[in-house]
Amino acid sequence: MTTTAHIRYLQRQAIDVARWDACIERSANRLIYGFHFYLDHLTSGQWAALVLEDYKAVMPLTWRRKWGVTYLCQPAFTQQTGIFFTEPISHDSINSFLGILTRHYRFAEIYLNYASGLPTLRIHDNLILPLERPYPQLEARYKKDLVRNLRLAARSGLTYTPDIDLDTAIEAYRSQYAARHPAIRPEDYSRFRKLCLHLQPKGQLILRAAFAGDQLQATALLVRDASRLYLLQSTTLPAGRMTGANHFLIDQLIREWAGSGLTLDFEGSDIRGIAYFYANFGALREPYFFYRHNHLPWPWRLLKS
Template sequence: MQTLPIKYLNRKEIDDQKWDLGISNAINALPYAYCYFLDNMAPEWSALIVGDYEVLMPLTWKKKWGIRYLYQPHFIQQLGIFSDTKISDNHVDVFMAALKNRFRFAEIFLNFDNQLKGAPARRNYILLLKPGYEQIRSCYKNDLLKNLRLTARETFTFKGGDLDDTLQSYQHEYKHRIPHVKSTDYEAFRQVCLSADSKNKLVIRSVTDADGSRLSSAVLINDAGRLILLLSVTSRSGRSRSANHYLIDQLIREFSGQDLVLDFEGSDIPGIAHFYSNFGATDQPYYFYRYNRLPWWIRLIKP
């Protein structure tokens, strides 16, 4: 990598087949970096590339007041540099310097393999599913086991779910907590899910009670060796009856024994982090990177 120049390519210059293959071959591959995910969530993305797509960095950008800047799209937790070999700290620095030559401002999240000195770490809990269900369950925390014993008294059904119903429930439940996520973002995410579904990569599961009422649902993507919990929603009744605990436990039971990483996609929120860690999940941090080279008159507005 040290002897190869970093090339900048606009979206139309990128070979989709080579790009997706490069992501698949990366030791730190993530589904967010595939063309179908980026094209829906950040249509004007471009990239930094080394060699014949051996090292890749998707760049999600927008333009305001004639100035291009990097941002993190909704529903894409982390991007950064992807490579088929280990990325050194020096290589990360080289890529970050290349960003500054083209973009005046950045607020982005680098993936778990892009540790950058001084970049704040964000929590992301993961669970290896290969060991099998019984071994995984043996690492469950006591309060989780207590909640699961309570669900055993219920007449819950774990089954497939509906994408549109789950998205509508999620929007209704969380619209006041995340008002910055607009209807256009949800529609773009829906298109990501439909694309994933066409590739047999989409997983939707729900928990219903004896009356058929949906208590908890989750949308996941099974790609690049990861089963990523893209979003989940639990009703008030479901929370009081631990339906969300039951949902995750049943997902683990379904996919255990496979060479997959269950990626909980968070969280820095203490209560959510505690919930995920109860399943024996461990933190695999990713990194926030920010710089500001905007003109002084804009910095008065955006420090």
């Protein structure tokens, strides 16, 4: 059992990033969102942490400040954080981490990763597809609806290409989905772009597109680590909705990375239609958790109730 006495609260500048990243690297529930460079880029360094003993388990605390109140919130393009651990932790240990949050932050709305939740917390859906098998075996699990849409795409003469630049992919996503994601601010896109530029020379940024002739139909922006491909932005242009471009693009990604041993992380979704789309590829459900507390003084408590 973990006691709160063994958990330290550290500001960003006090964190030993080498030990931090080593903990994330060794974690059974490793996700790219937990590495210090990812957090630094997408929060501009505005994060603190809870650290168990000598970095045996860590929990990033991504914060903002408004009206003089510092609170926890989830950064854009960071689906889930929570506790990352090198040895299994119990529900009591998770409660110990969460209990400390209330000492430092009066308000919190964050997402805990798939392995650090509690039965009492609200569940959100993520879908993943392990890519250990050869493509024919993965394709054999495709649903009938998907197979029909791939036939449509084949008749549309689509081509799959890596010849797309970063700004084209990001702007396609923003132009199509900004209204759907109003909480993503212009500065969030700027920070995300800088993260991608950091990852690109390391071979961790993957950009793919579907074209019909010279007309862009769909784009996919992924980042990768040692175990996963994260589909951070998937965009279908208006013309691509008539050609099955997104079905084609995801199928080609699976074909390209089949047998790699990586896991394709679709990053969602709670939206029924999107979840159905990814499930058609044989994706598996991997839930994560929403954590919230509100200890704000009145009347702010009412505003955030």
